[in-house]
Amino acid sequence: MTTPSETRVNLSQIMSTTEANLLGNIHGGVLMKAVDSTAGVVANRYAGGPAVTAALDEMTFLTPVRVGDILHTSAQLNWAGRSSMEVGVRVEVDRWDAITERTHVASAYLVFVALDEQGRTKPVPGLDLETAEERRRFREAQIRREHRLSRRAAIEASREVGAVGTAGAPGTAGGGA
Numbered sequence: 001m002t003t004p005s006e007t008r009v010n011l012s013q014i015m016s017t018t019e020a021n022l023l024g025n026i027h028g029g030v031l032m033k034a035v036d037s038t039a040g041v042v043a044n045r046y047a048g049g050p051a052v053t054a055a056l057d058e059m060t061f062l063t064p065v066r067v068g069d070i071l072h073t074s075a076q077l078n079w080a081g082r083s084s085m086e087v088g089v090r091v092e093v094d095r096w097d098a099i100t101e102r103t104h105v106a107s108a109y110l111v112f113v114a115l116d117e118q119g120r121t122k123p124v125p126g127l128d129l130e131t132a133e134e135r136r137r138f139r140e141a142q143i144r145r146e147h148r149l150s151r152r153a154a155i156e157a158s159r160e161v162g163a164v165g166t167a168g169a170p171g172t173a174g175g176g177a
């Protein structure tokens with residue numbers, strides 16, 4: 001069995017002018033892509049094949065990243081279910097013009113689902129939790145999972161109620177005499 005620390009992947013890249021927004025800082029979408037890519041490497045390796053991104057939790061950008069800065073993304077598996085996995089990612093920068101402590105830019109949690117050759121969901125191995133920190137992350141990932149699934153179920157239920165409520169109402173599809 002694999003431990004979360006064995007799944008860890010660290011990637012670093014220099015930010016260039018092609019990644020800048022209108023203010024000259026690095027575009028948020030570039031940071032999100034780096035997060036998704038790094039987490040994807042963790043998920044694909046752990047699943048032993050392709051895994052797709054099913055969800056990306058709210059991501060807060062704490063400080064701007066500038067052209068020339070070195071962006072570091074560190075990701076590791078927090079939780080594994082039947083076919084889904086949660087990967088945690090931390091984004092930091094080294095400033096290009098000073099030797100200082102690394103600056104925390106953002107953190108994110110992503111859900112990946114392993115797929116087989118036919119595109120069906122595929123089981124992933126169980127995770128071996130060794131340390132108290134790994135057990136804490138696993139427990140917290142389970143709480144996030146419950147929230148994601150209950151939010152999704154609540155939205156689906158509300159859509160069903162909405163569809164029944166508007167069926168036949170004047171001015172809506174399906175309505176009229």
Ligand SMILES: CC(C)(COP(=O)(O)OP(=O)(O)OC[C@H]1O[C@@H](n2cnc3c(N)ncnc32)[C@H](O)[C@@H]1OP(=O)(O)O)[C@@H](O)C(=O)NCCC(=O)NCCS
Pocket residue numbers: 051052053054055080081082083084085111113121145148149152
């Ligand atoms: C992700 C995807 C395969 C899930 O399909 P699905 O029909 O919902 O599959 P299931 O209902 O069997 O769920 C599979 C697993 O994902 C989990 N899951 C699905 N959506 C989820 C969400 N929004 N949040 C948390 N978990 C989720 C389920 O709980 C289940 O977990 P488990 O097997 O560990 O118990 C499907 O929605 C998909 O293909 N989405 C598009 C993915 C994509 O294109 N990503 C961008 C490019 S990589």
